[in-house]
Amino acid sequence: MPTCYSATHGSIAAGHPKTVEAGLEMFRLGGNVFDAVVAAVMAAFVVESTLTSPAGGGFLLAHTQTGQNILFDFFTQTPQQKRDPAAIDFYPVQVNFGTVRQEFHIGLGSMAVPGAIGGLLHVHQRLGKLPRSVIVEPAIHYAKQGTAVSAFQTYCFEILSPILLSSAGSRQLFAPTGELPQIGSQFAMPDLADTLAFLAVEGARGFYHGEIAQQLVQDCQAKGGYLTLNDLAHYQVIERQPLTTTYRGTTFLTNPPPSAGGALIAFALALLNQIPLSDLPFGSTEHITCLARSMQRTNQARQQGFDAQLDAENVTEQLLHPDNLSIYGLGAMPVNKWGSTTHLSAIDQDGNAASVTTSNGEGSGYVIPGTGIMMNNMLGEADLHPQGFHQWQENVRISSMMAPTMILQHDKPAIVLGSGGSNRIRTAILQVISNLLDFDMPVEQAVGSPRIHWEAGVLNLEPGLDQLIIDRSQFPFDQVIEPWQQRNMFFGGVHAVTRSSHGEFAGAGDPRRNGSVGTV
Numbered sequence: 001m002p003t004c005y006s007a008t009h010g011s012i013a014a015g016h017p018k019t020v021e022a023g024l025e026m027f028r029l030g031g032n033v034f035d036a037v038v039a040a041v042m043a044a045f046v047v048e049s050t051l052t053s054p055a056g057g058g059f060l061l062a063h064t065q066t067g068q069n070i071l072f073d074f075f076t077q078t079p080q081q082k083r084d085p086a087a088i089d090f091y092p093v094q095v096n097f098g099t100v101r102q103e104f105h106i107g108l109g110s111m112a113v114p115g116a117i118g119g120l121l122h123v124h125q126r127l128g129k130l131p132r133s134v135i136v137e138p139a140i141h142y143a144k145q146g147t148a149v150s151a152f153q154t155y156c157f158e159i160l161s162p163i164l165l166s167s168a169g170s171r172q173l174f175a176p177t178g179e180l181p182q183i184g185s186q187f188a189m190p191d192l193a194d195t196l197a198f199l200a201v202e203g204a205r206g207f208y209h210g211e212i213a214q215q216l217v218q219d220c221q222a223k224g225g226y227l228t229l230n231d232l233a234h235y236q237v238i239e240r241q242p243l244t245t246t247y248r249g250t251t252f253l254t255n256p257p258p259s260a261g262g263a264l265i266a267f268a269l270a271l272l273n274q275i276p277l278s279d280l281p282f283g284s285t286e287h288i289t290c291l292a293r294s295m296q297r298t299n300q301a302r303q304q305g306f307d308a309q310l311d312a313e314n315v316t317e318q319l320l321h322p323d324n325l326s327i328y329g330l331g332a333m334p335v336n337k338w339g340s341t342t343h344l345s346a347i348d349q350d351g352n353a354a355s356v357t358t359s360n361g362e363g364s365g366y367v368i369p370g371t372g373i374m375m376n377n378m379l380g381e382a383d384l385h386p387q388g389f390h391q392w393q394e395n396v397r398i399s400s401m402m403a404p405t406m407i408l409q410h411d412k413p414a415i416v417l418g419s420g421g422s423n424r425i426r427t428a429i430l431q432v433i434s435n436l437l438d439f440d441m442p443v444e445q446a447v448g449s450p451r452i453h454w455e456a457g458v459l460n461l462e463p464g465l466d467q468l469i470i471d472r473s474q475f476p477f478d479q480v481i482e483p484w485q486q487r488n489m490f491f492g493g494v495h496a497v498t499r500s501s502h503g504e505f506a507g508a509g510d511p512r513r514n515g516s517v518g519t520v
Helices: 017-028 033-047 116-127 132-145 151-159 168-174 190-202 210-223 229-233 261-272 285-309 315-320 322-328 422-437 443-448
Strands: 010-014 057-063 069-074 091-096 101-106 238-240 243-247 250-254 341-348 353-359 405-409 412-417 452-455 458-461 480-483 496-499 505-508 516-519
Touching: 010 017, 010 033, 010 496, 010 505, 017 033, 017 132, 017 341, 017 516, 033 057, 033 116, 033 132, 033 190, 033 341, 033 353, 057 116, 057 250, 057 405, 069 116, 116 132, 132 190, 210 229, 243 261, 250 261, 261 285, 261 315, 261 422, 285 422, 285 452, 341 412, 341 496, 353 405, 353 412, 405 422, 412 422, 422 443, 422 452, 443 496, 443 505, 505 516
Parallel strands: 458 480
Antiparallel strands: 010 341, 010 516, 057 069, 057 353, 069 238, 091 101, 243 250, 250 405, 341 353, 405 412, 412 496, 452 458, 496 505
């Protein structure tokens, strides 16, 4: 362990206490935010293994102490070539959430080109301070020694059991004793520990070239997958300019196209900017109606051309143009499921900040033999392929709702946040930003307050909106209403950290997803 650096003051919020602890350890060793978040995401590969994986993908929004803003896109890529769908291993599984069943598609034909391990190691090489061997150590330790399974992890294991038990490789990884881990039991991933130790030496090349790549491609070609050695060898991390916009006079940064989530958050906030929300009681009928209308009209804008033009030049400028906003505006209106994604946010004393969201989909059911790595199922995600399965364009980034976000004050990061939750990512982030800026809530209250989600004619309501008076003669109350009896991961998992103008840190891990926060 290095001893040449003094400890760094910093804060991190994430989806598991061990994820947070891995990041805090980097701060204690004198690392910066980028050391901390890379170590934390790698730890999440172990302790949040149903939500993220080295063979998934994601995005990291970085603000450096020198004032650089960079969006690192390491999301999954479509393969360079298609095969006859009849030869593809691609099939549906039913996942039971208790009150609803949802269909997912898995198999080797559901796997897109992975980007997570390449992206994390790229960010560390560009912006980190500590040696790579140090960054990987907490994850190796957790994977080798095992960690106690939480109630939330048990829930994830249970609902994804049709996928986690779908193959001999996944059963060996997640249920080596014949049963999935239960709350309080120790869960270890010894093969993943060895793989991470190997990658600490070899770097990303050890994953995209050599024996791991050859084993993956050999199985794909023999058993019905799309991936080739060319797909892996030519995968590139893309550094993009973040989408910059304002809300209530405050600048915020988020994920630009071809990802959809950030632009849609900016669009919804632009609609809300027309309404003096701070004049309304939080949770009142008028407040909830404004939120629901903004969600509905954002969905309309998405369906009426935005999704189809994500790769077009200036698509965001067109979406946010005042003429377009006026079509969907709120000013004329009376003011009367599962998402296998995880997020973490961090900030340090030097003004570095990072917001990173990663996902493995639900997992494909295929584990690269001997590695402890389950591959993603991003080609089997209906939300990511609205034109239908197997209709994807070759060799392009898959679009995503992931939207790592930062709010800047005086060009310095003041609030860092993001969420997991599939289509609920953008509505969860939207509401937390509004809670912070419209209602001046402390970050813990902003994250913990009840949320809503409107989609496809259904208004989902968390408990705690006691002032809400449901009048079915007005939108959105004339449609389907789903009142939830308790907070649920359906409504996202926003993990946020803040730094005041005086340098004081605060943060919140979302209780809906077992969130945790820590400060050094």
